[in-house]
Amino acid sequence: MESHNNATSLCAITRWFTVSESVVTVSELTRRFGATTALASVSWSMPRGAVYGLVGANGAGKTTLIKHILGLLRAESGSVRVFGLDPVADPVAVLSRIGYLSEENDLPGWMRVDELIRYTSAFYPKWDDAYADELRRAFALDPAAKVKELSRGQKARAGLLIALAHRPELLVLDEPSSGLDPIVRRDILGAVIRTIADEGRTVLFSSHLLDEVEEVADHVTMIASGRIVLSAPLADLKESHRAGGCVPSLNEIFVARVGAAASPAPDP
Amino acid sequence: MRSPALAIGWEFRRRHRWGLIAVAGYLFVVATIRFLILEPGEPVLVDSIRFAAVVSVPLTTTFVYLLAVFSFGFAGDLAARHSMYPARMFTLPVTNAALVGWPMLYGTAAMAILWLAARLFAVWPSGIEIPLIWPALLAAALLAWTQALTWMPYGLPGIRLIVAVLCLAALDTVVLLAIHFKAREPMMLAILAPQVPLAYLVARFAVARARRGDVPDWRGLSARSGEIADLLPRPRDHFSSPGRAQVWFEWRRHGRSLPALVGLVLLFELALLWLANDATAFVFEILFLALITPPFMAAFTGWTVSKPNPNVSDSYGVPPFIATRPLTSAELIVAKLKMAIWSTLAAWLLVFVTTPLALAWSGTWSVLMERAQRLNDAIGTTRAVAFVLLILVGFIVSTWKQLVQSLHIGLTGREWLIKGSVLLTLTFLILLGPIVEWIIDSPGVQRALWNALPLILAGLVGLKMSAAAWIATRLDRHRLLGDRALVVGAACWCAAVLALYGVLVWFFSTPFVARYLLALIAILAVPLARLLAAPLALAWNRHR
Numbered sequence: 163m164e165s166h167n168n169a170t171s172l173c174a175i176t177r178w179f180t181v182s183e184s185v186v187t188v189s190e191l192t193r194r195f196g197a198t199t200a201l202a203s204v205s206w207s208m209p210r211g212a213v214y215g216l217v218g219a220n221g222a223g224k225t226t227l228i229k230h231i232l233g234l235l236r237a238e239s240g241s242v243r244v245f246g247l248d249p250v251a252d253p254v255a256v257l258s259r260i261g262y263l264s265e266e267n268d269l270p271g272w273m274r275v276d277e278l279i280r281y282t283s284a285f286y287p288k289w290d291d292a293y294a295d296e297l298r299r300a301f302a303l304d305p306a307a308k309v310k311e312l313s314r315g316q317k318a319r320a321g322l323l324i325a326l327a328h329r330p331e332l333l334v335l336d337e338p339s340s341g342l343d344p345i346v347r348r349d350i351l352g353a354v355i356r357t358i359a360d361e362g363r364t365v366l367f368s369s370h371l372l373d374e375v376e377e378v379a380d381h382v383t384m385i386a387s388g389r390i391v392l393s394a395p396l397a398d399l400k401e402s403h404r405a406g407g408c409v410p411s412l413n414e415i416f417v418a419r420v421g422a423a424a425s426p427a428p429d430p
Numbered sequence: 431m432r433s434p435a436l437a438i439g440w441e442f443r444r445r446h447r448w449g450l451i452a453v454a455g456y457l458f459v460v461a462t463i464r465f466l467i468l469e470p471g472e473p474v475l476v477d478s479i480r481f482a483a484v485v486s487v488p489l490t491t492t493f494v495y496l497l498a499v500f501s502f503g504f505a506g507d508l509a510a511r512h513s514m515y516p517a518r519m520f521t522l523p524v525t526n527a528a529l530v531g532w533p534m535l536y537g538t539a540a541m542a543i544l545w546l547a548a549r550l551f552a553v554w555p556s557g558i559e560i561p562l563i564w565p566a567l568l569a570a571a572l573l574a575w576t577q578a579l580t581w582m583p584y585g586l587p588g589i590r591l592i593v594a595v596l597c598l599a600a601l602d603t604v605v606l607l608a609i610h611f612k613a614r615e616p617m618m619l620a621i622l623a624p625q626v627p628l629a630y631l632v633a634r635f636a637v638a639r640a641r642r643g644d645v646p647d648w649r650g651l652s653a654r655s656g657e658i659a660d661l662l663p664r665p666r667d668h669f670s671s672p673g674r675a676q677v678w679f680e681w682r683r684h685g686r687s688l689p690a691l692v693g694l695v696l697l698f699e700l701a702l703l704w705l706a707n708d709a710t711a712f713v714f715e716i717l718f719l720a721l722i723t724p725p726f727m728a729a730f731t732g733w734t735v736s737k738p739n740p741n742v743s744d745s746y747g748v749p750p751f752i753a754t755r756p757l758t759s760a761e762l763i764v765a766k767l768k769m770a771i772w773s774t775l776a777a778w779l780l781v782f783v784t785t786p787l788a789l790a791w792s793g794t795w796s797v798l799m800e801r802a803q804r805l806n807d808a809i810g811t812t813r814a815v816a817f818v819l820l821i822l823v824g825f826i827v828s829t830w831k832q833l834v835q836s837l838h839i840g841l842t843g844r845e846w847l848i849k850g851s852v853l854l855t856l857t858f859l860i861l862l863g864p865i866v867e868w869i870i871d872s873p874g875v876q877r878a879l880w881n882a883l884p885l886i887l888a889g890l891v892g893l894k895m896s897a898a899a900w901i902a903t904r905l906d907r908h909r910l911l912g913d914r915a916l917v918v919g920a921a922c923w924c925a926a927v928l929a930l931y932g933v934l935v936w937f938f939s940t941p942f943v944a945r946y947l948l949a950l951i952a953i954l955a956v957p958l959a960r961l962l963a964a965p966l967a968l969a970w971n972r973h974r
Contacts, residue, residue, distance in 0.1 A: 234753050236973045250973040251909060258756035268749045272682065283668055284675030285756050 183210045185332050185364045186231055190240035193226055193388075200226040202388040203240070208364060208381075210331075213354060215379030215396075216368040217416060223388040224368045225265065228336050231366070232262060245331070258286060261330030263321045263350075265337040271310030275303050275320060279327070286328035294327035301349060315346035322353050333357050333365045339374060347374065354378045376412040386420045434524045438532040446499050453492050453544075460485070461551035487861060489548055494856060496544065497573055500537030501580045504849070508580070509588050509734045511647075513640030515581040520641045529641075530633045534577055538570035538626060545569050564618035568605055571622050572598060574629035582636035585648030588691050591730050601625070672757055673765060680769035684735045688833065689776040691727045696720060696780060700788035706797075713797045720785050721825050724777045728832035731773075735766060735833055736840025746843040748972045759969040760911050763837065767961070770833040778826050813937070820933065831957055838963035843971030887950040897959040901966060910965045919962075926956045 186208040193201040201223050208214050218224050229235040230242045233249030233256060242249060249256040269278060279298070283289040298305065301319035303312075312320060318338065325333060335354070339347040351374060357363050369375050375382065376396070383393040392399070396412070403410045403418065410418075443450065498504055506514030519529060545566040579594040608618055639645075669675035699719045706712045737746075755762070789795040806814045839851045869875050879886075902920075905911040911919075931952040935945060 232750075232754055233973055234748075234750065253973075254756045254758055256756075257754055260754070262750070262754050264750040264754075266750060268751045270679075270683070270751065280668065281675050281679060285672045 184208060184243075185210050185245060186366070187243045188227070188230070188240070189242075191227075191230060191237055191242060192239045193230070193235065194238065200388050201230075204385075204388070204390055205240075206383065206390055206393060208366065210364050211362050212381045213365040213367065213379050215375035215382045215412075216366060216385065217370060217372055217375055217382060217412070218385035219370065219420070222385045224385055225336055226388075227385065228334060228366070228368060231334065232257070232260065259331045261325035261328065261333045263318070263325045263333075263335045263338045267314075267317050267321050269309045269317060269321055271308065273309050274305065275307050275309065275312075276305035278309060278320060278324060279305075282324040283327070289328045293329070294323060297323045297327060315342050318342055318346050319349060322350060326353055326357065329363070330357075331363055333363065335365070335367045335369075337368055337370070339369065339371060347371075351378055372412040372416055382412065384416060384420055391419055434522065434528050435532050438528075439536055442499065442533070442536060446504075449495055449499065453495070456488055456492070457547050457551055460548075464551050485548070487864060489544070491857065492544060493541070493569060496537065496540050497576050500533055500540065500573060501577045502533075503580065506580065507737075508591055509730065510590075511584050511587050512645050513581050513583045513636060514590075515637055515640055517640075526634050526638045526641060530577075530581075530630060530637050534574055534626075534630055534633060537573045537577065541569035541573050542566040561615055561618070564615060564622055567619065567622040567625075568601075571601065571625035571629065574626045574633070575601060578629040578633035578636055581633055581640065583640050583645040585646035586690070587687055587734065588727075588730055592691070592695070672755075673761055676755070676757060676762060676765035677768045677772075680765050681772060684731070684766075685769045685773040685776070687734065688724070688728055688731045688773045688829075689780055691731065692724050692777040693780050693784075695723050695727065696784055699723065700784060700792075703788050703792035703794050706792065706794050710797050710801065713794045714801070717785070717798070720781060721821075724774070724781060724829040725825060725832050727777070728774070728829045732833045732836050733840070735770065736836040746845055746848065746971070747974070748841075748843065748968070753972050758910065758965075759972055760905075760915070760965040763841075763964045763968060766837060766964075767834055770830050773833060774826060774830040777829060816933075816937065820937065834964075835957070835960055838960045838967045841964060841967040841971055843974075884944070884947060884950070887947065887954065891950050891953050894954065894959050898962055901959060901962045904966055905962065908966070908969060910969055923956060923958055927952045930955060 184207040186206075188204055188206045191201050191204045192199070204223075204227065206227075216224050216227070226235065230237060231244055231249065233242075233244075233253050236250050244256045245259060247256050273281065275298070279294055283291070283294070301316075301323060303316060303320055303323070307316075309317065309320060322338070325335075333354070335350065338350045342350075354365050354367060355378060357365050365378075367375060367379060379396055381394070382396050382399055384391040394402075399412075399415060400409050403415050502514055502516055505516060508514070515529070522529070546562075549560065549562060549565075575597060576594065579597055580590060582590070582593075584590050584593070604621060605618070608621060613621075669678065699716060702716050703713065706716065752762070757765075786795075789798055802814070802818075805817070808814075809817065836851075839848055842848070869879065902911075902916055906913070906916065931949050934948040934952060938948065
């Protein structure tokens with residue numbers, strides 16, 4: 163019994179250490195597109211080993227925030243640090259540790275699947291060929307098929323494969339499952355779960371499909387009109403919104419907290 | 431606004447209101463000069479510089495502008511395979527006839543009005559008879575054909591440009607021949623009147639095809655070679671470095687376009703050798719055409735190389751797939767530069783293999799040899815060989831330069847900068863003719879220019895080196911290039927300048943050309959500032 167208690171406390175200490183180290187730190191980040199404020203003085207951090215669900219209405223600022231994390235947007239004011247580095251000043255060091263599945267899924271249509279894998283593998287020293295092959299088989303991707311000939315779901319799977327096969331420290335999925343069928347969405351959620359299984363890895367999962375986020379996220383950040391409305395562990399969130407002994411769903415919490423405040427501002 | 435015709439017209443008016451206001455303003459100014467300032471009946475010589483500056487240049491610019499407006503050229507991609515007609519309009523509940531007819535009607539009417547207004551306000555009594563109707567019809571026909579040819583989907587990237595240039599040049603040639611043979615107005619009308627309806631039919635066919643997504647894909651030709659390649663063992667091994675992977679990516683995306691286009695055009699050019707019948711001048715004209723083809727084609731394919739996202743016609747940003755590659759912006763540029771080298775070499779390999787074969791088979795080899803022998807006799811073997819090599823190397827380097835020289839503009843991803851530079855280039859090209867003519871006609875100006883040449887060259891060198899220093903500072907500050915890379919790059923550039931200077935000194939060993947002039951020319955000839963600016967432009971676009 164005592165040894166079990168010791169093991170539990172050891173796990174708690176390990177978890178505290180890993181969680182306390184931030185993978186992403188955003189401080190006072192503001193971004194405007196013309197007269198529209200896409201992000202308004204956002205401060206936020208993402209500890210290692212967590213699965214973060216970034217939720218918000220369309221145009222709330224989710225993609226803008228993700229683009230800052232990837233260094234695709236330069237911080238106008240405030241700062242963004244990923245693994246302690248500036249993603250704009252040091253793109254190679256940051257991007258080589260991130261797996262990214264874009265909402266646009268703009269894989270080059272002229273490439274064959276095997277060419278896509280071969281090309282992408284060149285950029286990541288930690289690329290795992292066996293894992294890539296395993297994912298390709300699991301996703302039923304024909305290596306000789308051209309990307310442009312793949313269905314939307316298959317393209318999402320191909321994008322997911324190249325985002326996962328180098329076992330990234332941070333997996334960023336920007337609206338990965340919008341418009342996809344339930345089977346592909348299951349694959350994506352499976353990938354998130356698999357990544358969590360790799361100790362110390364972090365997932366940032368942006369979506370407006372809140373039931374999906376609820377399924378995998380252990381921490382939720384709600385964003386509306388470029389501001390972080392709330393950011394808390396999912397369990398705490400549910401507990402704090404419990405009403406009359408009934409645990410609310412994330413959907414209900416979102417409507418209650420964001421509701422009419424979510425006036426959309428266009429993502430770039 | 432309850433009719434599609436009004437809606438389509440409104441879009442043209444709303445989107446291009448400032449340009450159209452500028453055109454109206456120009457016509458107002460010349461009308462004021464015509465009616466209020468000039469004496470009635472005061473003659474103005476047609477070939478005078480004043481006429482060129484006040485009438486020819488602005489009218490040509492307006493003509494080109496209206497071509498771009500009414501063929502949706504500002505939003506489309508000339509080099510792409512798909513139609514330049516905006517795809518968003520294909521889902522409107524209107525017929526193909528309306529989609530084609532209204533823009534064509536507005537465009538041809540605008541062209542006709544432009545000519546008639548210019549004829550009335552800007553073309554002053556000049557002592558020669560200026561026709562009233564057929565130039566308006568010619569402008570309308572050129573616009574209608576531009577619309578038809580730009581809205582047509584094509585099987586290969588870049589074909590649109592070639593087809594459009596050839597067809598419009600053919601129409602121009604017919605009209606010039608008719609003028610040469612002093613055809614009367616009815617004859618000109620007979621030639622030009624069917625052009626607009628014909629172009630309308632072609633445009634309707636083009637839009638109907640584009641609307642049902644029927645874009646021919648002649649890339650199958652390369653796919654065939656791909657099928658052959660499939661029989662060979664496919665490379666399974668990893669790229670040795672990320673840089674090599676990126677060069678492969680650029681080659682597959684852009685590198686093959688130039689050799690393919692050069693091969694296509696060379697076929698037609700070299701076929702003319704069989705018509706030459708040992709006519710020396712004609713053989714050399716064809717050879718010149720063959721040599722000028724790679725740099726000429728590179729100027730067009732360079733547009734697509736400098737586009738961050740060639741698959742999307744009106745997107746200027748770097749696609750996330752490329753922007754998130756763990757490579758620095760400088761490494762991404764180096765991959766483009768290396769691809770351009772391979773593309774240039776492949777295009778020139780085609781020229782070097784096919785041209786001697788065509789000369790030999792057509793029996794015109796002897797013409798070339800005879801002239802080579804004369805050159806050899808005139809300046810000696812070493813100089814003759816050096817002369818020919820210098821010309822060939824010049825053409826090869828110029829091809830590469832054409833491919834990469836607009837990277838610093840295209841990669842910025844700023845629409846205003848890209849379109850502004852196109853406008854400036856067009857304006858420069860339009861002004862170049864009258865300026866050169868003015869210089870040729872003015873011995874005083876020639877003398878002044880010759881005397882000021884060292885100063886002009888020194889000024890240009892000063893500008894170039896200042897720009898390069900400023901860009902190098904920015905590259906260093908933004909950590910886009912390391913100190914070592916900057917020093918190695920500077921050393922390579924100095925070596926290239928010294929080598930070129932050495933060749934120039936050896937070749938032009940005459941007391942009439944000062945050596946410092948050759949040094950200035952060498953400095954100006956070796957690219958520096960624009961290449962250095964490319965990583966800065968990409969970083970500006972990649973990290974917005």
